[in-house]
Amino acid sequence: MTAADATLTRSGTRKGSVRDPFSSPWRRRLPLLPALLFTIVVTQLPFLVSIYYSFTNLKDRTQSLIPEPTKFVGFDNYRAIFNDPFFRQAMWTSVKMTVFAVGLSLFFGTLFAVLLDRRFHGQGLVRTLLITPFLLMPVVAALIWKQQMFSSLFGILNRVLQFLGLNSVAFISDHPLASIVTVLVWQWTPFMMLIMLAGLQSQPSDILEAAAVDGATPFGIFRQLTLPHLRRYLELGALLGSIYIVQAFDAIDVMTGGGPGSTNVPYFVYQESLGGGFRYGSASAYAIVVVIFAIIIATFALRVLSGLLKDEDRV
Amino acid sequence: MTDHERRGTKLGVGESRAGAIGLGVAAWAVAMLWIFPIAWTVFTSFKTEQDASSQTLHHGLSFHRYSDVSHSTVGTLALRTAFTNSLVVVLVSTVVVMLLALPAAYALAIRPVAKWRDVLFFFISVKFLPVVASIFPIYVYAEKWNLIGTRQILVILYIAINLPLAIWMMRSFFMEVPRELIEASEIDGTSLFNQLRSVIIPIAAPGIAATALLCVIFAWNEYFYAIQLNFAGASTMPQWVIGNVSTRGNFLAKLSAASIIACLPVVLAGWAAQKRMIRGLSMGAIK
Numbered sequence: 001m002t003a004a005d006a007t008l009t010r011s012g013t014r015k016g017s018v019r020d021p022f023s024s025p026w027r028r029r030l031p032l033l034p035a036l037l038f039t040i041v042v043t044q045l046p047f048l049v050s051i052y053y054s055f056t057n058l059k060d061r062t063q064s065l066i067p068e069p070t071k072f073v074g075f076d077n078y079r080a081i082f083n084d085p086f087f088r089q090a091m092w093t094s095v096k097m098t099v100f101a102v103g104l105s106l107f108f109g110t111l112f113a114v115l116l117d118r119r120f121h122g123q124g125l126v127r128t129l130l131i132t133p134f135l136l137m138p139v140v141a142a143l144i145w146k147q148q149m150f151s152s153l154f155g156i157l158n159r160v161l162q163f164l165g166l167n168s169v170a171f172i173s174d175h176p177l178a179s180i181v182t183v184l185v186w187q188w189t190p191f192m193m194l195i196m197l198a199g200l201q202s203q204p205s206d207i208l209e210a211a212a213v214d215g216a217t218p219f220g221i222f223r224q225l226t227l228p229h230l231r232r233y234l235e236l237g238a239l240l241g242s243i244y245i246v247q248a249f250d251a252i253d254v255m256t257g258g259g260p261g262s263t264n265v266p267y268f269v270y271q272e273s274l275g276g277g278f279r280y281g282s283a284s285a286y287a288i289v290v291v292i293f294a295i296i297i298a299t300f301a302l303r304v305l306s307g308l309l310k311d312e313d314r315v
Numbered sequence: 316m317t318d319h320e321r322r323g324t325k326l327g328v329g330e331s332r333a334g335a336i337g338l339g340v341a342a343w344a345v346a347m348l349w350i351f352p353i354a355w356t357v358f359t360s361f362k363t364e365q366d367a368s369s370q371t372l373h374h375g376l377s378f379h380r381y382s383d384v385s386h387s388t389v390g391t392l393a394l395r396t397a398f399t400n401s402l403v404v405v406l407v408s409t410v411v412v413m414l415l416a417l418p419a420a421y422a423l424a425i426r427p428v429a430k431w432r433d434v435l436f437f438f439i440s441v442k443f444l445p446v447v448a449s450i451f452p453i454y455v456y457a458e459k460w461n462l463i464g465t466r467q468i469l470v471i472l473y474i475a476i477n478l479p480l481a482i483w484m485m486r487s488f489f490m491e492v493p494r495e496l497i498e499a500s501e502i503d504g505t506s507l508f509n510q511l512r513s514v515i516i517p518i519a520a521p522g523i524a525a526t527a528l529l530c531v532i533f534a535w536n537e538y539f540y541a542i543q544l545n546f547a548g549a550s551t552m553p554q555w556v557i558g559n560v561s562t563r564g565n566f567l568a569k570l571s572a573a574s575i576i577a578c579l580p581v582v583l584a585g586w587a588a589q590k591r592m593i594r595g596l597s598m599g600a601i602k
Contacts (some may be wrong), residue, residue: 025428025429028422028428028429029422029425029428030418030422030510031418031421031422032418032419032422032428032434034415034418034419034421035415035416035418035419035478035482036419036434036437037480037577038415038474038475038478039438039441039475039479042471042472042474042475043441043444043449043475044441045452046449046452046456047448047449047452049449049452049455049456050448050449050451050452053451053452084323088600094588109359111345112342112345115338115342115345116342118335118338118339120335120339120342121339122343123342124442125346125351125411126342126346127589128586128589129346129347129349130345130346130348130349130350131585131586131589132349132350132353132582132585132586133350133352133353133531133543134585135347135578135581135582135585135586136353136536136578136582137321137535137536137538137552137553137574137578137581138536138538139536139538139553139557140553140556140574140577140578143556143557143560143570143574143590144352144353144355144356144574145352147560147567147570148352148355148359148567148571149352153368154354154367154369154370154567156370159370186349186352189349189421190349194592197593198593198594201593218334243442246445247445247446247447248573249446249447249538249539250538250539250553253538254557265445266445266446266447269445269447269448270450272446272545273447273450273451274450274454276450279322280451281564283451284451287445287447287448287449287451288448290445290447290448291445291448292381292443294443294444294445295440295443297443298440301443312493315528
């Protein structure tokens with residue numbers, strides 16, 4: 001035991017004494033501080049700088065022919081946002097993309113989890129195959145679908161349509177949102193499946209057996225016992241899924257590079273700033289508006305989490 | 316969790332034998348459907364470029380595409396460079412995340428600080444902030460401090476994106492540690508470090524492993540920060556894969572081989588740790 005350890009030990013045995021600087025509550029807070037400070041510095045400070053930029057007309061100097069000095073423009077950037085039809089379109093795309101991707105991957109994830117939560121030949125292998133898409137790089141997942149599945153030149157899907165005697169479909173250019181949602185659902189279904197599988201496995205089996213003895217049908221058991229038990233897992237899956245899917249960037253960048261129907265809000269802000277617009281002032285204003293919406297959504301989401309934590313207190 | 320510990324009998328509750336076989340077949344069918352795009356990519360990666368682009372198989376299968384992509388340099392980015400960059404960035408960031416998250420989770424679970432719920436909410440709310448909202452200031456300061464195109468900036472940012480999730484999951488695992496054990500070690504007057512090392516970490520080990528694995532997956536696969544801040548010498552694997560997309564000539568087979576190379580490390584790790592991950596998610600999620 002080192003000297004430092006010994007000091008800590010002594011202060012530990014005297015917990016509750018006020019004279020010791022390392023007694024509670026500071027002794028309790030100390031282990032938390034490094035993580036807290038790091039998170040505040042790296043995630044909150046840049047955000048404050050973004051707020052500052054959003055009130056200026058900051059542009060990239062190398063990108064404009066006549067460099068103009070950066071000055072305060074008040075709420076001009078914000079006023080412009082509400083008159084921007086492209087931004088409204090991006091918001092709408094974001095909502096549709098997130099709702100469809102989260103909803104469908106939750107649906108398939110639950111379905112697959114139910115199929116997997118039983119003994120059958122090759123169960124382990126099936127689970128392994130099913131989780132693999134989640135482990136892929138989003139960039140690679142998007143490339144696979146773009147080049148090998150959807151492509152009108154080498155795509156498998158069009159080969160199948162051809163084989164069936166149907167007209168070929170330009171999936172990505174004609175249905176950009178559906179194509180991107182397909183890739184997102186393909187990748188996130190395994191994640192949802194893992195969460196739902198965890199939920200199913202935590203269900204006490206004696207209750208299910210009792211219900212079966214009482215003559216309940218499998219479907220009735222699922223609807224009346226399993227689904228209510230899975231509610232919290234569904235909420236958690238929806239929450240974690242939307243945190244990541246609402247920020248989808250890779251699939252859009254690789255598959256369509258933006259454009260009507262597939263530019264979501266993060267991609268829109270990116271195009272306004274580093275992605276070619278270089279209007280950093282107004283891009284920051286867009287970003288702040290996004291954050292305000294994110295906070296509204298997060299408030300609802302956190303209420304869900306808060307419910308989870310309350311349940312925990314009861315246990 | 317091993318297979319024989321798993322709940323469930325050969326037949327599910329209230330199931331007929333025919334139904335059981337049917338559901339087993341259905342499970343196999345969806346697995347085939349879900350793996351198909353990957354299986355097809357693996358298949359393509361062994362073809363020649365001509366076969367790949369015309370979806371034929373006249374020239375047999377070989378590993379040539381793999382040696383092509385691992386020896387050619389995409390632009391200025393060689394596989395070896397990208398791989399080393401990714402490896403360093405992922406390992407360093409994950410280790411730091413764990414070092415920060417372990418004590419933080421302790422202060423949120425074992426001996427909670429006064430407003431632990433608020434702190435936990437703060438961490439998780441960080442994940443709701445769109446990364447685009449702060450990318451530009453980060454870019455400006457990274458440029459000011461000469462961090463553009465370095466591994467350091469990615470390490471810092473990957474710690475930031477993984478830390479909230481790690482704290483959140485780890486706290487849940489620490490809640491699983493029996494209170495009696497912690498109290499016993501407190502009566503013995505063990506230091507925080509020793510308490511973590513001898514009591515908490517051994518019990519929470521599966522969960523800690525699952526958490527670290529998720530951090531590795533997210534960091535290895537990250538693309539947005541990498542292209543924004545790292546276009547120079549410190550490029551990572553996603554950038555290397557993208558570099559194999561060519562506008563001239565056939566590239567499908569080479570791209571497939573590059574995709575497989577880039578994904579293989581994380582996929583293998585994920586396969587090896589999948590049971591822990593399920594357990595980790597269930598414990599980490601709700602408890």
